[in-house]
Amino acid sequence: MKKVIVAALLVVGMTTFAQEKEGRKAGSERLTSEQKVDLQVSKITKDLDLNEKQAKEVRALVTKQVAKREAKRAEMQELKTKKREEMKAQREAEQAAVSSEMKKILTPEQYAKWEKNREERKEGIKEKMAERKEKRKSKNLPESK
Template identity: 45%
Template sequence: MKVFMLALAMIIGLSANAQGRRGEQRERLSPEQRVELQLKKMTLDLDLNEKQQAEVKKLLTERSKKHEQAKAEIKEKKEEGTKPTADERFDMQSKKLDEEIAMQNEMKKILTPEQYEKFKEMKEERKEKITKRAEKFKNRERR
């Protein structure tokens, strides 16, 4: 009986500790720091030269600024308590896809064909990873 009570106390203590950590917010990186890390990762994975690094950094910086602006607009609307209409959601999605197409075209110009193929593969792997994480999160919520 003592062993059972001890085990129960340990389980409760560990689960409470784990839940406390999950709720903590970690400090976010600045947009410049995220761009720099993203560029370094791409340089390692795609073997970018100096010229390519400069062009990709410029592209990532522009994309990051647009993303931050869009995030601020969404946050502002959320604080006001207004939800986007179907047309506004359509426009946001359309704009996002247009920017993605533009990014893809620019990357195609900057990278060699081999690098571009590897870039596309990396992008697909990222999508799969995000999808798996989302499914895992949904499954966890159902429990």
């Protein structure tokens, strides 16, 4: 009997914990720069009991910090985009080289069949990616890039 009660309590506890986690993820939206500054300044003001002059100076400092962080985030995002584009161009160049080599090796019929099989594999991969995306949407998870 004790084991059943302990097991039931564990199940209820884990379920509650899992729901809290999901709720936090679903409700977490990006704050604007001004909201971030306000939040940080109000927390510091409350924690350190700042006067108005100190609060204004802290606000100026926090505003600079937030601006720097956002600029850095934008810069990193731009670098990711550039790197992704470079990798895509490199991959396409490699695929073109393989294709031209295969064209030299295979007969026209074999090459056509090879290209057809290659396209079918690409479509299969695209379908799997679409399924994964749908699963993520149904679970309210962030999309991976």
